[in-house]
Amino acid sequence: MRTTLKRGIGRGADLNGNGHAVLPPGVLTPIALYRVPPRGRSIGRRLAGFFFWLLVLVAMVAGG
Numbered sequence: 001m002r003t004t005l006k007r008g009i010g011r012g013a014d015l016n017g018n019g020h021a022v023l024p025p026g027v028l029t030p031i032a033l034y035r036v037p038p039r040g041r042s043i044g045r046r047l048a049g050f051f052f053w054l055l056v057l058v059a060m061v062a063g064g
Contacts (some may be wrong), residue, residue, distance in 0.1 A: 041049075
């Protein structure tokens with residue numbers, strides 16, 4: 001005797017005798033995915049990034 005009662009099967013379900021759940025699974029509905037738009041980078045931030053990578057490049061060349 002199985003002790004696991006699945007959805008629609010067991011003592012609480014109607015006795016239809018086919019061994020399947022009483023209700024079929026619902027239809028998948030579309031899900032709206034909302035994303036936060038990316039912030040634009042300011043001029044100062046771009047310049048800081050440029051000088052950072054320039055410094056990294058100079059350090060690599062100097063380090064040999």
